[in-house]
Amino acid sequence: xxxxxxxxxxxxxxxxxxxxxxxxxxxxxxxxxxxxxxxxxxxxxxxxxxxxxxxxxxxxxxxxxxxxxxxxxxxxxxxxxxxxxxxxxxxxxxxxxxxxxxxxxxxxxxxxxxxxxxxxxxxxxxxxxxxxxxxxxxxxxxxxxxxxxxxxxxxxxxxxxxxxxxxxxxxxxxxxxxxxxxxxxxxxxxxxxxxxxxxxxxxxxxxxxxxxxxxxxxxxxxxxxxxxxxxxxxxxxxxxxxxxxxxxxxxxxxxxxxxxxxxxxxxxxxxxxxxxxxxxxxxxxxxxxxxxxxxxxxxxxxxxxxxxxxxxxxxxxxxxxxxxxxxxxxxxxxxxxxxxxxxxxxxxxxxxxxxxxxxxxxxxxxxxxxxxxxxxxxxxxxxxxxxxxxxxxxxxxxxxxxxxxxxxxxxxxxxxxxxxxxxxxxxxxxxxxxxxxxxxxxxxxxxxxxxxxxxxxxxxxxxxxxxxxxxxxxxxxxxxxxxxxxxxxxxxxxxxxxxxxxxxxxxxxxxxxxxxxxxxxxxxxxxxxxxxxxxxxxxxxxxxxxxxxxxxxxxxxxxxxxxxxxxxxxxxxxxxxxxxxxxxxxxxxxxxxxxxxxx
Numbered sequence: 001x002x003x004x005x006x007x008x009x010x011x012x013x014x015x016x017x018x019x020x021x022x023x024x025x026x027x028x029x030x031x032x033x034x035x036x037x038x039x040x041x042x043x044x045x046x047x048x049x050x051x052x053x054x055x056x057x058x059x060x061x062x063x064x065x066x067x068x069x070x071x072x073x074x075x076x077x078x079x080x081x082x083x084x085x086x087x088x089x090x091x092x093x094x095x096x097x098x099x100x101x102x103x104x105x106x107x108x109x110x111x112x113x114x115x116x117x118x119x120x121x122x123x124x125x126x127x128x129x130x131x132x133x134x135x136x137x138x139x140x141x142x143x144x145x146x147x148x149x150x151x152x153x154x155x156x157x158x159x160x161x162x163x164x165x166x167x168x169x170x171x172x173x174x175x176x177x178x179x180x181x182x183x184x185x186x187x188x189x190x191x192x193x194x195x196x197x198x199x200x201x202x203x204x205x206x207x208x209x210x211x212x213x214x215x216x217x218x219x220x221x222x223x224x225x226x227x228x229x230x231x232x233x234x235x236x237x238x239x240x241x242x243x244x245x246x247x248x249x250x251x252x253x254x255x256x257x258x259x260x261x262x263x264x265x266x267x268x269x270x271x272x273x274x275x276x277x278x279x280x281x282x283x284x285x286x287x288x289x290x291x292x293x294x295x296x297x298x299x300x301x302x303x304x305x306x307x308x309x310x311x312x313x314x315x316x317x318x319x320x321x322x323x324x325x326x327x328x329x330x331x332x333x334x335x336x337x338x339x340x341x342x343x344x345x346x347x348x349x350x351x352x353x354x355x356x357x358x359x360x361x362x363x364x365x366x367x368x369x370x371x372x373x374x375x376x377x378x379x380x381x382x383x384x385x386x387x388x389x390x391x392x393x394x395x396x397x398x399x400x401x402x403x404x405x406x407x408x409x410x411x412x413x414x415x416x417x418x419x420x421x422x423x424x425x426x427x428x429x430x431x432x433x434x435x436x437x438x439x440x441x442x443x444x445x446x447x448x449x450x451x452x453x454x455x456x457x458x459x460x461x462x463x464x465x466x467x468x469x470x471x472x473x474x475x476x477x478x479x480x481x482x483x484x485x486x487x488x489x490x491x492x493x494x495x496x497x498x499x500x501x502x503x504x505x506x507x508x509x510x511x512x513x514x515x516x517x518x519x520x521x522x523x524x525x526x527x528x529x530x531x532x533x534x535x536x537x538x539x540x541x542x543x544x545x546x547x548x549x550x551x552x553x554x555x556x557x558x559x560x561x562x563x564x565x566x567x568x569x570x571x572x573x574x575x576x577x578x579x580x581x582x583x584x585x586x587x588x589x590x591x592x593x594x595x596x597x598x599x
Contacts, residue, residue: 023056023065025049029072039068046074046096046106053094054085065094069307071102075109079287084294087354088301098306108285108345109142109311109363112265114275122253122269128282131263138282138313139436140389141256141265142363143273147387147435148280151249151257152242153189162200162240162526168219169236174226177208179235183218189246194260196244196316197222199235202529203463203498204323204439206235207316210243222320229322229329240526258282283313283365286343293350295374295418302354312345313365314389323439326467327367327390328398341398342366342390342437350374350418360384365436370394375420382594383428389436392458395423396446398470402478419478420448429594431460438462438495441503446470450481457488457593462495464503464536465518471506474540474564481510488593490520493555497529500536500560501551509543516549517592519579523555531556534576539563547572550588552579 024039027049031042043049049067056065065088088094098104114124130136141148154161167180179197189195192210197220199206211223235241243249247266250257256267267280288309293299321329321342328341344367348354351371355378361368368388371378375395385392401416425443434440442458443466445451458465466484471477489501501518504511518534534551537544541564551558551574558576559566579585589595 023060023063025052025065025067026070027067027074028070029074042070046076046080047078050080050082050086057085057088057094061089062092064088064092067094067096068099069096069102069104070099071104073105073107075107076285076288079285079290080106081290081292082299082302083292084297084299086302087299090300090353093301093303095303095305096307097304103308104306105308105310106288107281107311108288108313109281109283112141112280112282114267124267124269124275126265126267126280128258128263128265131258131260136284137260137315138258138284139316140313140363140365141267141280141282142311143267143270143280144278146270147363148256148267149252149254150244151246151255152244153246153249154242155252157252160240160526162242165199165235165237165239165241166218167237170226170228170234174228175224177222177224177226179220179222179241181218181220184215185218186213186220187215187248188213189243189248191246191259195246197241198244199239199241200438200496200524200526201235201239201323202233203496204233204325204327205437205496206320206322207437208320209316225319227319227322230324238528281311281363283311283363285312286314286365287347288312288345289347291348291351291354293352293374295350298350298352298374298376299354300352302351303357304355304359305357306359308360308362309345310361310363312343312363314342321437323437325439326444326464327434327437327440344368344370344394346370348372348375348378351378352376353378355379355381356383358382360386361388362386364388364390366390367394368392368433371420371423373397373417373420375423377422378420379424379426380428381424381426385428385430386432387435388433388440390434390440391444392430392433392442393425393428394444394446395425395451396420396444396448396470396479398446400447400471400477400479421450423448423451425451425453426455427594428456430456430458434462434495441465441467443467445482447477447479449479452483452485454483454485454487455593459489459491460494461492463493464499465489465492465501467503467505468511469505469508469541472539474507474542476507476509479506479508482508483512483514484516485512485514486592487516488589489516489518492521493532494522495524495527497523497527497532498536500533500554502535503538504536504541504544505538506540507542511543512545512547513549514545514547515588515592517588518549518551519553521554531560533560534558535560537561537564537569542568544569545572546570546574548574550575550580550585552577
């Protein structure tokens with residue numbers, strides 16, 4: 001699967017079998033897991049290679065190890081989980097790489113092909129085993145590498161593609177959630193129990209299942225349980241919505257519907273798609289690769305080079321998903337991790353000196369890449385992060401480990417997480433995130449230290465491009481030393497509001513925003529949130545150096561300050577609000593981000 005087409009900067013590529021003291025294992029789709037794993041007798045599955053690496057590292061800790069995956073798609077039955085014993089050491093590395101020139105995909109999906117029922121109108125029919133039995137219910141479909149649209153009303157190309165809330169909302173006692181629409185505008189659609197509503201709120205979105213509809217009164221009652229989200233960003237009169245996942249909505253090319261009772265999938269083919277040659281994929285797994293070390297024994301010196309990771313899902317919780325900001329939903333104080341922070345396809349925790357290089361992460365059901373607690377000296381370099389349902393790349397934790405109890409407090413604070421440190425996200429293409437959850441961002445950096453986000457192309461997003469910081473007051477935090485430099489950020493803020501090309505929150509000393517090119521910051525006609533800006537300095541933002549940034553073609557002012565002041569930052573040679581001369585703009589474009597875009 002070739003997703004990206006941009007010129008990668010040369011890297012110090014790892015020495016493989018030619019290096020002295022190195023061991024090499026090979027994996028190929030037509031290999032055998034009972035083989036020796038050599039070039040002439042490769043394993044068949046990455047799981048078998050993982051077992052072989054673990055055994056070899058235990059017996060030969062002083063050798064580098066390389067796993068070479070040959071061309072093909074490897075459909076994972078479960079996530080690949082790497083513990084401390086599966087990585088290297090301070091001196092020795094373990095590298096998983098695609099063979100030179102080969103396209104290698106590790107997929108969490110299952111292929112579906114249309115059967116004999118293909119109508120003259122181009123509607124395909126296929127069965128998805130296990131759905132009717134209740135084993136799974138995939139929420140996504142990709143055909144020939146393109147995300148299909150879950151059947152929706154109004155259609156995405158309607159004018160407008162939403163209907164407006166006339167009244168109603170969530171009851172104070174959380175027992176009822178009913179929204180009012182124009183009488184006669186809504187219907188008792190087929191499969192109502194599986195139909196969902198998506199509400200475009202001020203800076204995020206609400207996604208919940210529908211319980212019942214009264215067409216005559218124009219009311220739509222949402223299925224409990226209900227959770228109180230941000231009180232300033234609740235679904236209410238004036239907001240716009242669309243409905244999703246009913247057979248009644250299936251009326252446009254590119255739309256699909258999966259009947260949970262029969263497992264019958266229906267898809268309206270796009271122009272040029274053929275049932276005899278096109279390939280559909282539905283996701284089974286929530287995660288693809290997990291690095292899970294401990295504070296005492298982190299996963300060390302583990303690297304992934306030139307691989308594609310694709311096709312994950314994330315089941316909607318019973319209470320739905322009431323987006324907060326940057327895709328988060330806490331779901332109450334007792335919400336489990338998987339609910340509060342939807343699963344990431346690649347999830348790293350307590351990893352040191354690990355990297356993702358020249359890889360593609362695509363077609364995910366939630367976040368693509370997340371580096372969280374205990375990650376140190378980890379890199380995401382020259383990668384392509386595209387078509388994520390949620391965030392693109394996340395680095396940081398959401399709780400400040402330096403937070404202290406308030407005077408007189410009786411309840412203890414939650415366990416303090418270990419800050420990620422020395423993280424680099426560089427030269428990546430990060431596009432089309434937030435495909436399912438419009439409050440998502442391209443890059444999120446929360447509580448962390450010494451994080452560099454530079455030379456990336458961040459584009460085509462429903463909300464903010466790069467979000468830094470995570471505290472809603474001007475108090476000092478543990479976050480420090482962020483560098484956001486030479487990024488090309490455009491075509492952001494396409495659906496919701498109150499964000500920008502870059503969004504900041506809280507006091508982050510030692511932070512530098514330098515040489516970023518920010519333009520084409522949009523405003524959806526149905527957006528009712530606060531203004532969309534080139535850079536939005538939100539509450540408590542303090543201690544930045546703003547240098548040589550160029551910002552123009554923004555829906556509102558180039559910069560905006562909320563509960564913070566321009567004087568709290570240092571300013572030098574920025575071009576704000578006016579398009580620079582053509583020569584300077586072209587010169588700047590050559591210094592920011594990868595020069596191409598994703599396919």
